[in-house]
Amino acid sequence: MKNVLLYLLTAVMIVALYGAAFANTPDEPAGKKVFTDAKCSACHSVQTAGIEAKMKKKDTPDLGGIVTKKNAELVKKYLVKQEKINDKNHPAQFKGTPEELAKLVEWLGTVKEAPKK
Numbered sequence: 508m509k510n511v512l513l514y515l516l517t518a519v520m521i522v523a524l525y526g527a528a529f530a531n532t533p534d535e536p537a538g539k540k541v542f543t544d545a546k547c548s549a550c551h552s553v554q555t556a557g558i559e560a561k562m563k564k565k566d567t568p569d570l571g572g573i574v575t576k577k578n579a580e581l582v583k584k585y586l587v588k589q590e591k592i593n594d595k596n597h598p599a600q601f602k603g604t605p606e607e608l609a610k611l612v613e614w615l616g617t618v619k620e621a622p623k624k
């Protein structure tokens with residue numbers, strides 16, 4: 508009887524430890540999650556971050572390195588249609604909070620440009 512209890516206890520411990528281990532694995536960056544949650548990846552690839560656009564249109568740029576090339580302020584304003592890039596508004600408006608937008612653009616600033624084909 509005692510052995511059975513010990514066995515059960517060990518099983519419970521293993522499950523609990525597993526849970527803790529997974530909870531502690533570093534998540535993907537917050538801004539990357541905003542990017543995928545906001546469905547930016549429906550149109551845009553970010554090759555260097557392993558993101559493939561669902562729709563592959565060649566006039567939709569890969570966003571790797573974009574924040575380094577433009578600048579964070581401009582990109583933020585562009586995404587809420589307060590500013591244009593190449594004389595055009597962005598086709599989609601970002602619907603999240605300013606904090607989410609900040610995280611998103613901060614993360615975009617960390618991804619490298621896709622290698623030229």
Ligand code: HEC
Pocket residue numbers: 542545546547548549550551566567568570573582586592593595596597598599600601611
């Ligand atoms: C419906 C498709 C679509 C969605 C969704 C979309 N975009 Fe875009 N985006 C485009 C297209 C098309 C362009 C190019 C517009 C142009 O050339 O005027 C663009 C341009 C951009 C640019 C400027 C790139 C450059 O090289 O000038 C940035 C930055 C950008 N998008 C970020 C985002 C982010 C971040 C999201 C998610 C919040 C997003 N986009 C969602 C279609 C989309």
